[in-house]
Amino acid sequence: MSEPDWPRIWACFHAALEVPAEQRLARVGALEPDDESVRAQVRGLLQAHAASDSFLRTPLAEQLDGPSDEALIGGQIGRYRIEAILGRGGMGTVFLARDPGALDRAVALKLIRRGLDTERIVARFELERQSLALMQHPHIAAVHDAGASADGRPYLVMECVRGQPIDAFADEHRLDLPVRLALFEQVCAGVAHAHQKGVIHRDLKPSNILVETLGDQPCVKIIDFGVARIIGASRDGAATLTEVGQRIGTPGYMSPEQATGQSGQTDARSDVYALGVLLHQLLVGVLPEPLPQHIDAPSPRSPSALWRRLEVVQQRRLAQARQTDPRALQRRLHGELDWVVLQALAPDPARRYASVEALQADLRRLRQHRPVAAAAPGWSYRVGKFVRRHRVGSGFALVLLCLLALFGWSRWQQQRQTAQALAQAER
Numbered sequence: 001m002s003e004p005d006w007p008r009i010w011a012c013f014h015a016a017l018e019v020p021a022e023q024r025l026a027r028v029g030a031l032e033p034d035d036e037s038v039r040a041q042v043r044g045l046l047q048a049h050a051a052s053d054s055f056l057r058t059p060l061a062e063q064l065d066g067p068s069d070e071a072l073i074g075g076q077i078g079r080y081r082i083e084a085i086l087g088r089g090g091m092g093t094v095f096l097a098r099d100p101g102a103l104d105r106a107v108a109l110k111l112i113r114r115g116l117d118t119e120r121i122v123a124r125f126e127l128e129r130q131s132l133a134l135m136q137h138p139h140i141a142a143v144h145d146a147g148a149s150a151d152g153r154p155y156l157v158m159e160c161v162r163g164q165p166i167d168a169f170a171d172e173h174r175l176d177l178p179v180r181l182a183l184f185e186q187v188c189a190g191v192a193h194a195h196q197k198g199v200i201h202r203d204l205k206p207s208n209i210l211v212e213t214l215g216d217q218p219c220v221k222i223i224d225f226g227v228a229r230i231i232g233a234s235r236d237g238a239a240t241l242t243e244v245g246q247r248i249g250t251p252g253y254m255s256p257e258q259a260t261g262q263s264g265q266t267d268a269r270s271d272v273y274a275l276g277v278l279l280h281q282l283l284v285g286v287l288p289e290p291l292p293q294h295i296d297a298p299s300p301r302s303p304s305a306l307w308r309r310l311e312v313v314q315q316r317r318l319a320q321a322r323q324t325d326p327r328a329l330q331r332r333l334h335g336e337l338d339w340v341v342l343q344a345l346a347p348d349p350a351r352r353y354a355s356v357e358a359l360q361a362d363l364r365r366l367r368q369h370r371p372v373a374a375a376a377p378g379w380s381y382r383v384g385k386f387v388r389r390h391r392v393g394s395g396f397a398l399v400l401l402c403l404l405a406l407f408g409w410s411r412w413q414q415q416r417q418t419a420q421a422l423a424q425a426e427r
Helices: 006-016 021-031 036-056 060-064 119-134 166-172 177-196 268-284 303-309 312-320 326-333 336-344 356-367 379-389 391-426
Strands: 080-088 092-099 105-112 143-148 154-159 209-214 217-222
Touching: 006 021, 006 036, 021 036, 080 105, 105 119, 119 143, 119 154, 166 177, 166 209, 166 268, 177 217, 177 268, 177 356, 268 303, 268 336, 268 356, 303 326, 303 336, 312 326, 326 336, 336 356
Parallel strands: none
Antiparallel strands: 080 092, 092 105, 105 154, 143 154, 209 217
16 A cells, blocks of 8 residues: 655645635545545545634633624624624634725724733734735735724724635636736735835735736735734834744745744745745645755755656646646746746745845746846856847847858858869869
């Protein structure tokens, strides 16, 4: 009996956790339609997760007094009418609410769960509000209001994003690689803006990066800055609210410095690492190969190398979701995309892109057929990129070079024949 394919199992498990509980089994079936053994292992993990989740995440105070989240539906918090539950997170519940003001708009209202309204959690909630207030960007969900419920629990009112996680959106719409890269550049633009305002997200993953369709164009919205860090906002550590050794983030997307609890080393490059994981997932369809979480660990397997290790049936399914075939996708991944992803995923922060802007710049070079900074290739690569970028001029230069070569060869032949004729005449 073969050993379970744990990298695939864990990748599928974490991907399933990105969607609401009632959709997880369907997500597993969509991710692994051809391997019942993987599906069975993931179902077992999900059952164990659900059992522990229901026990650990329902505070005793909530069970003993006060209405449940469901009981709030139809009621009011502040001036906002609660209509439905959008989701539940580590700190609270997000409701779909209606703002009856002049705009009469739908909003997302995030309310701290009863029993978790400790001084530290409230401080983190306030930090999220401050983080969102610092930023105004088309690819970051905006904050509209803040307040406290009748029982004193803080809430945030944010832009309501009616979208899907970016990986689910890309697969459902069968987006090809250029469109996926364009969506990823939107993510980078939003994260770069946050960094410019001194905000490190620290939990970038598909469920926190939603895509909605505005008009006929997909638009990325980054949400949930609940574990964000504001750089330079405080000298006493209140800007992060993270204790030494505390792990902040989501397994699979955390950088090595986050996974080992080195909060003091968390900076913009930690978000770059998470973006590298996301880019790998959008391109290949699976998470990068899991490795030891320390900065001296070897670099992960390249996207094209990991692609070659996938089963043929899985390759075919993932390629179809990208409107291509397995061999064409393998060729597209090999080379520059490999280099870009691997630099973003470097275990040592010093070897990663220094900023999201640097990653964006390489993606632009890739789109414009310019040499990327992520590699240090030889002259043949750079010449090849120049030729592809200047097809008409390069074609003309090649024709001219051929004509010159032909002219030179013709002159050489003529001189050779003349010399032979003179030699014969002298005899």
